[in-house]
Amino acid sequence: MAAERYATPTLTVAATSGRRAGLILVGEVRAEVLRQLEEQLDAPPLSRADEWVVDMNKVTGIDLACVYALLQAAATRRPKTVTLTVRGARHAVRRTLHAAGLDVVAAIER
Structure with missing residues (x-):
C-alpha cells in the first residue's frame, strides 16, 4: 500500500466545545512546522481547553521535536490539567509517539 502524500503539512485547531479542542495534523509534521505547532498549542482554543483531541489520521510522519x-x-x-487523546496515528507514527514518551500523558487510540 503506497503511503499518502500531502504537499504541505497543515495544523488546524477547532473548538468543539468550551472545554474541548481539536488539533488536526496533516502530512509530514517536521521541524519546519515546529514553531507553528508551538504557537497553536499556546493559543486559544487549545490554551482554554481541558481536553485536547489530536487527529493524526493523515499524518505520514512526525519528528521527535514536534512530539516533544x-x-x-x-x-x-x-x-490546569489537560486530558490528551491522539486518534488515528499510523503504526510508524505511533512508534515515534511511544519512543518520545507521549503515551505517559496521552491516550493513543488507533
Missing part, C-alpha cells in the same frame, strides 16, 4: 512539543504542552499546563 505536544508532550511538553500537555504535561506542563499547570494549574
Whole structure:
C-alpha cells in the first residue's frame, strides 16, 4: 500500500466545545512546522481547553521535536490539567509517539 502524500503539512485547531479542542495534523509534521505547532498549542482554543483531541489520521510522519512539543504542552499546563487523546496515528507514527514518551500523558487510540 503506497503511503499518502500531502504537499504541505497543515495544523488546524477547532473548538468543539468550551472545554474541548481539536488539533488536526496533516502530512509530514517536521521541524519546519515546529514553531507553528508551538504557537497553536499556546493559543486559544487549545490554551482554554481541558481536553485536547489530536487527529493524526493523515499524518505520514512526525519528528521527535514536534512530539516533544505536544508532550511538553500537555504535561506542563499547570494549574490546569489537560486530558490528551491522539486518534488515528499510523503504526510508524505511533512508534515515534511511544519512543518520545507521549503515551505517559496521552491516550493513543488507533
